[in-house]
Amino acid sequence: MGVIDRLTASSWQRSGVAVLTGALPVLAFPAPSLWWFAYVALVPWILLARSAPTGWRAAWDGWCGGFGYLVAVHHWLLPSLHVFIFLIAALLGALWAPWGWLVRRFLGGAPAPGRGIAALLVLPSAWLVVELVRSWQGLGGPWGMLGASQWQVGPALRLASVGGVWLLSFLVVAVNVAVAELASVPGSRRPAVAALVATATAASAAWAWAPRPRVDARVRIAVVQPGIVDGRDSGERRFELEEQLTRRLAGQGVDLVVWGESSVGFDLGDRPDLSRRIASLSRAVGADVLVNVDARRSDQPGIYKSSVLIGPNGPTGDRYDKMRLVPFGEYIPARSLLGWATSVGRAAGEDRRRGTAQVVMNVGHGLRIGPLVCFETAFPDMSRHLAQDGADVLLGQSSTSSFQNSWAPEQHASLGALRAAETGRPMVHATLTGVSAVYGPDGQRVGPWLGTSASTAHVYDVPLAHGTTPYVRYGDWPVHGALLVLGVLCVAEFVRAIRRRRSGPEPLVPPSRTAHGSPVRPGH
Structure with missing residues (x-):
């Protein structure tokens, strides 16, 4: 009896093992950041689904593993959502049920010609479609996409400029599938090795072909991170601290000052005194200040989270209301x-109320910025559209103050590397309480991370580049390719089913034979 058989002696044990194997990839994300582990983290889950006695059991293994995956990458939400995190994970985990069924369909049983090679296309494609569906904002968004675990790997960031985080997810799953084949399907080992070589060759070719961002200018952007401010009148006291930190930037030649999400807790229409104070800061520093207002609007009903640009004469009129x-x-x-x-x-x-359109703001000195608010930095399409609209710098204003002692701040900050690499535009991730970070147009980190214990204002020399990456030009083409692969599979399965029906059912009992081995004909 194999290891999996011993661990899954009962149905409940098997389900528990599926949950645990599905949770393993979380170790590839920050804070552990074992990026290399992503390339083998799916192997136990794949081996489990492959060994399922039936297709239904394999689908259940996929569902349980999906539940474990989602709970693991969102575990920091537990204090906020309580039982809801398990309910949401159980519902969305069902997206992996077809993936589990396909694992058994292509890797289970006796090896068949070409089936192992097909698995290296079908299984990563099915995973990509799962990520596509769950990336819809109404289902929770694209937090924890497998490819995002590669945020600190230079060659992977180059590949992100070709096909976005989608391409990275596809390649990571493909490597896991090949490793699982090497470990468990003896007849497929040679094709699996060939597929690994082919994947490495294709990835290397894409890496070599991808245009490198050419830095043609630099700007000085200051991030103001006040840190935790608790207690009564925290909004007023936070504003005063942000004011003090910003005044320290005077004389440092900054081109823009960025405050974090919810840095202003009062509507500026109701509090013109705050607008005047920020305008005074802009004059003292010699740069516009991008704040984030989280308050009930005086000119429209409801609460909005809005990026508002304020210059030396007050609000410039540039405003972006959070959409997602x-x-x-x-x-x-x-x-x-x-x-x-x-x-x-x-x-x-x-x-809260939603905005209706993305905005690119003119800061001065010819600099154009594209703001995103918190959760929106997880969506690759939003930063791509800002790059298409002419943004020179992507700006994420975030908070994460509710999750200070979890892995969430590091995970959130890491997403900026991918958005920068995908678009060829630098990304500034400014937070209230950390982690704040800045990345160059190649996705590489610029300057220090401001951790969750920091209360400071820091100036970054941010490199600018003005090319168009293949991802910005061609969009989510890996997803379209995955949908095409699954479409071809569905057509092939349909044709196969039609042929089986036309050929009639196989005889359940073979014809009896004589002692000489000749079949006995009816009537003899």
Whole structure:
């Protein structure tokens, strides 16, 4: 009896093992950041689904593994969502059920000609479609995409400029599938090695072909991170601290000052005194200040989170209202049914309002910036559209102050590397309480991370580049390719089913034979 058989002697044990194997990839993400582990982290899960006695059991293994994966990469939400995190993971984990079924379909049983090679296309494609579906904002967004684990690997960032985080996810899953074949399918070992070589060759060719960002200018951008401010009147005291930190930037030749998400807790229409104070800071520093207002609007109903640019004469008129809100954190889906979530966790007591369009702002000195608010930095399409619209710098304003003692701040900060590499534009990730970070147009880190214990203002010399990456030009082509692969598979399975039906069922009992081995004909 093999190791998997011993661990899965009962159905419940097998389900528990599936949950644990699905959770393993979390170790490749920050804070552990074992990026290399991503290339083998799926192998136990694949081997488990491959060994399933039936297709239904393999689908269940996929579902349980998906549950474990989602709980692991979102575990820091547990204090806010409580039981809801398990409910959401159970619902979205079902997306991996077809993937588990396909693992058994292509890797289970006796080896068949060409099936191992097909697995190296079909299984990564199916994984990509799962990531596509769960990336929809209403289902929680693209946090924890497998390719995002490669944020600190230079060659991987180059590949992200070709096909985005989607291409990285495809390659990581393909390597896992090949390793699983090497470990468990003797007849497929030679094709698996050939596929690994082919994958490495194709990735190397894409790496060599991808245009490198050419730095043609630099700007000085200051990030103001006040740190944790608790207690009564925290909004006023945070503003005063941000004011003090910003004044220290005078004389440092900065081109832009960026405050974090919810850095201003009052509507500037109701508090013109705050606008005047920020304008005074802009004059003292000699640069515009990008703040983030989290408040009920005076000119429109509802609460908005808005990036607002303020110059030496006050608000410039440039404003971006956050478009993609955090489920439960900033609104409750189907509040009439799920509104009770506010009684068991820190869910939104009132739904915030959404913006309608992305905005590129003119800062001065010819610099154009594209703001994103918190959760939005996880969406590759949003930064891509800003690059297409002419943004020179991507700016993410975030908070994560509710999750200071978790892996969330590091995971969030790491996403900036991917957005920069995908677009060929530098990315500034400015937070209230850390981690703040800046990345160059190649995705490499610029200057220090500002950790969760820091309360400071730091100036970064940010390199600018003005090319067009293949990802910006061609978009999510790995996803389109994955959909094509699965479409071809569905057509092939349909044709195969039709042929089986036309050929009629196989005889259940073979014809009896004589002692000489000749078949006995009817009537003899």
